Structures are given as C-alpha cells and as structure tokens.
Amino acid sequence: MNSSALERYLLVEEVQQTFKTKKGPFVALEDINLSVKQGEFITLIGHSGCGKSTLLNLIAGLTLPTEGRLICAGREIAGPGPNRAVVFQNHSLLPWLSCFENVYLGVERVFAATENKVQLKERTEEVMALVGLTASQHKMPHEVSGGMKQRVGIARALAMEPQVLLLDEPFGALDALTRANLQDELIKIMASKNSTAVMVTHDVDEAVLLSDRIVMMTNGPAARIGEILSVELERPRDRVALAHNTQYLDYRTAVIDFLYRKQGHPAPAKA
Amino acid sequence: MSEGETKSIAELVLEQQRESEALRQREQKRLALREQLARLFDPFVPALLGVLGFIIFLSIWEAIHRSIEQIPSPAFTFAAALKLFADPFYSNGPNDQGIGWNILSSLRRVGLGFGLAAAVGIPIGFLIGRFRLFHAMTSPIISLLRPVSPLAWLPIGLLLFKAANPAAIWCIFICSIWPMVINTAVGVSKIPQDYINIARVLNLSEWKVFTKILFPATLPYMLTGVRLSIGTAWLVIVAAEMLTGGVGIGFWLWDEWNNLKVENIIIAIFVIGIVGLLLEYCMIAVAKRFSYE
Numbered sequence: 001m002n003s004s005a006l007e008r009y010l011l012v013e014e015v016q017q018t019f020k021t022k023k024g025p026f027v028a029l030e031d032i033n034l035s036v037k038q039g040e041f042i043t044l045i046g047h048s049g050c051g052k053s054t055l056l057n058l059i060a061g062l063t064l065p066t067e068g069r070l071i072c073a074g075r076e077i078a079g080p081g082p083n084r085a086v087v088f089q090n091h092s093l094l095p096w097l098s099c100f101e102n103v104y105l106g107v108e109r110v111f112a113a114t115e116n117k118v119q120l121k122e123r124t125e126e127v128m129a130l131v132g133l134t135a136s137q138h139k140m141p142h143e144v145s146g147g148m149k150q151r152v153g154i155a156r157a158l159a160m161e162p163q164v165l166l167l168d169e170p171f172g173a174l175d176a177l178t179r180a181n182l183q184d185e186l187i188k189i190m191a192s193k194n195s196t197a198v199m200v201t202h203d204v205d206e207a208v209l210l211s212d213r214i215v216m217m218t219n220g221p222a223a224r225i226g227e228i229l230s231v232e233l234e235r236p237r238d239r240v241a242l243a244h245n246t247q248y249l250d251y252r253t254a255v256i257d258f259l260y261r262k263q264g265h266p267a268p269a270k271a
Numbered sequence: 272m273s274e275g276e277t278k279s280i281a282e283l284v285l286e287q288q289r290e291s292e293a294l295r296q297r298e299q300k301r302l303a304l305r306e307q308l309a310r311l312f313d314p315f316v317p318a319l320l321g322v323l324g325f326i327i328f329l330s331i332w333e334a335i336h337r338s339i340e341q342i343p344s345p346a347f348t349f350a351a352a353l354k355l356f357a358d359p360f361y362s363n364g365p366n367d368q369g370i371g372w373n374i375l376s377s378l379r380r381v382g383l384g385f386g387l388a389a390a391v392g393i394p395i396g397f398l399i400g401r402f403r404l405f406h407a408m409t410s411p412i413i414s415l416l417r418p419v420s421p422l423a424w425l426p427i428g429l430l431l432f433k434a435a436n437p438a439a440i441w442c443i444f445i446c447s448i449w450p451m452v453i454n455t456a457v458g459v460s461k462i463p464q465d466y467i468n469i470a471r472v473l474n475l476s477e478w479k480v481f482t483k484i485l486f487p488a489t490l491p492y493m494l495t496g497v498r499l500s501i502g503t504a505w506l507v508i509v510a511a512e513m514l515t516g517g518v519g520i521g522f523w524l525w526d527e528w529n530n531l532k533v534e535n536i537i538i539a540i541f542v543i544g545i546v547g548l549l550l551e552y553c554m555i556a557v558a559k560r561f562s563y564e
Contacts, residue, residue, distance in 0.1 A: 092465040
C-alpha cells in the first residue's frame with residue numbers, strides 16, 4: 001500500500017443515512033465526509049441521538065448508507081466483517097460460552113484457515129493476557145465483573161487483528177474507576193498494536209485522552225460533522241500528568257464549548 | 272424576638288426529639304417482631320405446614336367416606352395400594368396386568384408421541400422463528416388448531432393407523448407439538464439483536480450461527496415448551512387410553528370403574544399425580560442444567 005492509501009485508510013464519502021419510519025423518512029446523517037489515517041485513533045462525540053452510533057454501524061457494515069460510500073483499506077464496505085471488529089457497549093458476550101471461548105470464536109473465524117488448533121489457542125491466550133484476564137479466562141461471563149466482561153469484549157475484537165477497531169461507547173456502562181483503568185489499558189494496547197480505531201463516546205475526558213482527532217457531531221436529525229479537533233498531546237499519555245496540562249485543558253474546553261455552547265440545545269428527542 | 276418564643280422553640284425541638292425517639296423505638300419493636308416471625312418460619316416450617324395440609328385433606332376424605340359409603344376410607348385405600356404395589360409386575364394376559372406395567376405402557380406412549388412431536392415441532396419452531404414468511408404462513412393454522420382438544424384427533428388417528436395404540440400415540444403427538452413449536456419460535460425470535468450482530472461482525476458460517484448462537488439462545492425457551500408438552504401429554508394419555516383401551520394407567524382406571532373398585536380408582540389418581548410430578552421435576556432439572564445465567 002502506498003503512503004496516500006495509508007493516509008486515506010478509512011474513507012467516508014458523502015454519506016447520508018435515512019431511516020424509514022411510520023412518520024415518513026428520518027434523516028439521521030447528512031453530508032458526512034471523513035478520512036482516517038492508518039494507526040489513527042478517532043472519537044466520535046456528540047449529544048445522544050446525533051447519529052454517532054449510526055455512523056459507527058455504517059463503518060462496521062451493520063447498516064448500509066442510503067447515499068454515499070465507505071471505503072476501508074481500498075475496498076468498499078458492503079457488509080460486516082471481522083476486519084472491522086466491534087466492541088459493543090454492553091459487551092455482548094455469549095453467556096453460554098466461557099470468556100476464553102467467546103474470544104476463541106472470533107480467533108477461529110479469522111485464523112482457522114491458516115493455523116492449527118494449538119496456534120489458535122495460543123493466540124487466544126495471548127490476547128487474554130494482553131487484557132489481563134489470564135487468571136479468569138475460563139470463567140463464564142456471568143461469573144466476572146462488568147469491567148472484566150468489557151475486557152473480554154475488547155479481547156475478542158483485538159484477537160481478530162482487525163484493520164479498524166470499532167468501539168461503541170465501550171466504557172459507558174462501567175463505573176468511573178473501572179472506566180479510567182480500562183482507558184489506560186486501551187491506550188497501552190493501542191500503542192503496542194498501532195491499530196486504527198474509531199470510538200463513539202459522550203465522555204469529553206475520554207475523547208481527549210484517547211484520540212488523535214475528535215470528530216464533533218451536530219445535533220440530529222440530519223446530523224453532520226460540526227468540527228474536527230486534532231489532539232496533539234504527546235504519547236504515551238498519562239491521565240494524572242495531563243490533569244494540569246494547559247494544552248489538555250484547552251482541548252477539553254474546546255470540546256465542551258462545542259457540545260454545550262454551539263450544540264447546547266439538542267432538538268427534542270423524537271419518539 | 273422575646274424570651275418566651277425562644278423557649279417555645281427549644282421546647283418544640285425537644286418534643287420533636289422525643290417524638291422521633293418514640294418512633295425509633297416503635298420501629299425497633301416492629302423489626303424485632305418481624306425477626307421473631309422469620310425465625311418461626313424456618314425452612315422446615317413450610318414442610319410441616321404441607322404435612323398439616325395433607326392431614327386436613329385426609330380428614331376431609333375420611334369425613335366424606337363416613338357420609339358416602341361408596342367412597343372408600345383413606346386407610347382402606349392405603350391397604351389396597353400396599354397390596355397392589357406388592358406385586359406391580361404380574362401379567363395375566365392383556366387385560367389383567369400389574370400396575371407397574373400399566374404405568375410403563377402409558378409412559379412408553381407418552382415418550383413415543385412426545386419424541387415424535389419434538390422431532391417435528393422443534394425444527395418447525397426454528398423455521399417459524401427465523402423466517403417471517405414462514406411465520407405469516409403458519410400462524411393462522413396454528414392459532415386455529417392449537418385450542419382443539421387432542422382427543423378430537425383420536426378418530427383421525429384410528430382411521431389413519433387402523434389400531435388403538437398408534438392412535439393414542441397420535442393424540443399425544445398432536446397435543447405435545449404446539450407448545451414446542453410455539454416456544455421454540457418465540458425463543459428464536461427473541462434472540463437479542465446483540466447476538467445477531469456478533470454473528471454478523473464475526474461473519475460466522477450458518478452452521479456456527481446455529482450451534483453457537485441460535486441453538487443455545489433458544490434452548491431455555493425450547494425446554495419450557497418441552498416441559499409444557501410433557502405435562503399436557505401426561506394429562507391427555509389418561510383420557511386417550513380410556514377411549515382406546517389396552518394396557519395403560521388410563522385404561523386401568525376405567526377398567527376399575529367397570530369392576531366398581533373405587534379404591535383402585537383413587538390409587539390411580541394418586542399414581543397419575545405422582546408420575547406427572549416426577550416428569551415435571553425431571554424437566555425442571557434438565558432446564559436448570561442448561562440455564563447459563
């Protein structure tokens with residue numbers, strides 16, 4: 001792949017998304033253009049109902065755009081696939097499989113053609129170790145805490161070695177301390193893997209801490225990309241050190257300013 | 272502010288404190304009483320109450336026996352049951368067999384009819400739950416046929432199979448199939464979208480989707496269907512055997528009516544109840560084994 005292809009690794013071009021409802025067509029997204037570099041960490045932030053999850057689902061291929069197109073690594077996105085692994089908000093582990101088996105399911109799907117069972121198991125164990133779950137990998141999902149479930153969700157996505165990692169409010173359902181913990185680990189993991197990621201969040205600190213660029217979306221219906229903020233903080237980033245960093249605070253203020261001043265009055269939610 | 276007023280405020284505060292103290296004490300008493308009651312209702316108490324209920328039941332039975340001579344007393348029935356169960360597996364030709372044989376042949380019919388119903392009903396349930404087209408096609412027929420008493424199908428069974436035994440099995444088949452079809456279909460349609468999304472993101476093969484997601488997600492619903500089916504099947508077999516004859520607990524009950532051995536009829540009622548209960552417990556145990564929460 002040449003350098004321009006790496007510059008334009010994930011492309012969203014002129015995308016519009018309309019949903020058919022009983023009250024007629026509902027325009028969720030309009031005029032969305034985005035280009036993501038390889039290895040870049042992008043967050044989508046906006047008020048709820050602004051279509052950030054809709055955009056993520058489009059990149060995942062779970063839904064197809066009404067207009068426009070999405071391209072990942074030079075190929076048009078025509079459906080979901082393991083090269084765009086998703087970490088779901090509510091972890092979505094299969095409750096009848098152990099944590100290990102949940103991850104193995106993805107590993108098997110991607111690598112069974114080229115590797116034998118021992119290698120597949122090693123691969124799964126490796127990624128379990130990466131998210132710090134070696135000790136409890138053979139427990140069932142209902143036997144582990146919410147934070148650990150989400151670790152398994154992340155492990156399952158990482159294990160598939162996706163071209164793009166998609167995260168849909170992955171820490172939204174966790175308490176603040178667990179969330180901070182997992183964010184720190186995600187920072188480390190992303191640094192070691194150098195993978196491309198798109199994350200949906202509504203947490204300003206999370207966005208600034210993790211992102212290379214923050215894509216701020218206007219309120220729906222017909223949400224657009226309002227502003228894109230490049231976060232040029234040095235990596236590795238440390239949340240404690242950054243707490244008093246003026247640059248960090250400026251970025252934070254910029255996002256808050258967008259969310260609460262420019263987009264401060266979200267349109268009343270349509271039932 | 273005058274001195275009198277301040278004093279009255281202080282008094283008010285004191286009064287309030289006293290009041291809240293009284294309230295606290297009352298609450299404590301209430302909690303203590305509740306704790307005492309809880310201790311009274313220790314785990315063995317429900318069992319004792321159950322026994323008490325049973326004793327009341329037996330005394331009502333005894334009272335009925337005293338006023339209606341034809342109804343045998345509990346003691347007489349118990350003695351008859353002991354005699355009957357002393358030799359449950361004798362066989363003097365097709366019309367005179369031990370109670371054990373009767374129960375086993377009824378269970379065999381239930382097992383056959385029920386097994387066939389599972390083999391047909393569960394796949395149909397999957398199809399209905401998975402494909403909206405199939406659901407739309409079948410739901411009017413199922414809604415129409417489901418409320419029909421399975422015994423109404425007995426003549427069709429006799430016509431088709433030209434024998435009593437398969438006709439009885441046919442009745443069991445008909446009555447067991449609906450709960451399994453319906454519950455399986457509901458289970459498949461209730462699979463959380465999250466699981467479907469996982470299947471799509473992982474791009475799993477149809478076989479993997481079935482074995483790793485569809486089947487385990489539907490299993491609890493399926494087992495509910497199975498439990499309901501077994502219960503209904505056991506209800507229906509008694510009635511079907513009364514009509515078809517042969518060896519079986521239902522026919523035996525009817526035969527004892529013809530012999531006017533009322534104590535045996537009562538024994539049969541208890542036996543049917545106990546076997547039904549055991550079947551139910553087995554199914555609950557199986558369901559528990561396969562629940563993953």
